[in-house]
Amino acid sequence: MKLKDGIALLSLAALWGASFLFIRIASPVFGPILTIQGRVIIAAFALVLYLVITKKSLHFKKRWRQYLIIGALNAAIPFTLIATSALHLPASMSSILNSLTPLFTALVVFVWTKEKLSIRKLIGIIVGLIGVILLVGWSSIPFTYDVKIAIGLAVLSTISYGIAGVYAKKAFDRVPPLSLAAGQQIGAAIILLPFTFLNFTASTEKVSGVAILAVLGLALFCTAIAYLLYFYLIESVGPTKTLSVTFLIPVFGIIWGVLILKEHITLGMLFGFLVILCGVFLISDIRLRVITSNKRMQV
Template identity: 30%
Template sequence: MENNKKWYLLFFLGCVWGSSFLLMKLGLKGVNPIQMGSLRILFAAAFLVVVGFKHIAKIPLHKWKYIALTSMFGTFLPVYLFATALSKIDGSVSSILNSLTPLFALIFGILFFKVDVQRRQIFGVVIGFVGCILLILFGEGENTTENYYYALLVVLASVFYGINVNLIKKYLSDLKPLTISTGNFLIMLFPALMILYFSGFFEIATEPKVITSLGYIAILGIVGTGFSNILFFKLIQLSSPVFASSVTYLIPVVAILLGYFVMDETLSFVQGIGALVVLLGVYFSSRK
């Protein structure tokens, strides 16, 4: 039963997070990347504080340092990195680069968390990075080489995700997922609010396009961030950091389909090859 549950969670999260790239693109039509990142955190924080307030007292004092670290690596830094990247490159490319997360989870697991490794997994890491290079350097339209810096922001976010899943597995597995998520967003609430205030958001908040964007960002924050974080932490506890981060197998499929049919996004031929290489690398690095 537990084995089936982890697969259900994996599939659901793949669909939700695959849709998140479309929501981010739509949200950016009314606000800038810094504003969208802050709003995403604030919507998620409001949801989690309401549903999980009683769980805050269940966090032992010595665990708060790990709650702070996972909030930084798992959400706070990545939301701004993704928002900035998606202002310049397609969601389909971003979602594929995000598939590097299991590779980074494996690398940091080996280096700092004493995770056992097989030669096949090392091979997966290498070919995954080859695919990453193809994706970054051979784009068309918005995904051109001139925007490679923005693609690297997604890679950096994937690095942070890889660190995060290892931290949760090692130091927070004894806490309930709702407890971890509520603690995370309680820490991020004030910094995100301050960043939003100084971004100039409140001067434009009543503009029609901003109000429209707020609807997309609210869904992104509440469902795609707050609720999904709870499920993701549960998935990590049920499985392993590498299995949980392999949700990034499914994310590109959903993101590419939505990007193609809704946003008219396309991949160059070489990028298509790169996408397959990345997913092949993730497969070799994460399968049993």
């Protein structure tokens, strides 16, 4: 991997890891619905503007139904679940729980397409679930009713991501990824619109410049710019190497939580996190391949 690709990968992980930080800041102020509506509508505007500048088509009229579905499954539902859970969970724990997405994607593929689960993947799912138990059980967070619900919502968001991944593969086979990203955000904004009016209750006394900046950062940096980096990496280094961002997002989620929000990380949380990553590693089917030549060796 070239230096600029490595920097792009780390930048993507840092941005997606920061999304949990921004949600943790904005959600208690604006509420989950308004926070996520701000995220998707601003990101949609930025991505559509980029499409216009680069003279690429969205084909929204032709695929509006599919965009609504993927917008619900891959943005509106999981984003809102995460924002709701962030009312009670630290950003670091939310980012760790989010790393369960590949595990539940494998389960969705098994149920939806009847694709056989390999022993490696089955072990990966079991290991990942054990990691969640360790993460929750050894956390310093009081295991109250609200926290239990928040953890459940965070896990449900990863299931929604898993369903979205399988659906996208079937419904958007020949759609340019950037068009899919923009259409997804538009679809999510439309889905959330009626709920936005019902939840427009943010108090002007609570609203602060920090909370507004958090929503802007969430939309522009963690969504619009992050998607541009993601698709650049897909084209430059391929999907397999880009998948390694899954391992880095929780790392940055923990770093931002500790540095910015002064969150406390226990050894139990770190151990649970490592166990989950082991499960993700098994699910992802990543293998080290060594290619030797007279001039160099690549891993």
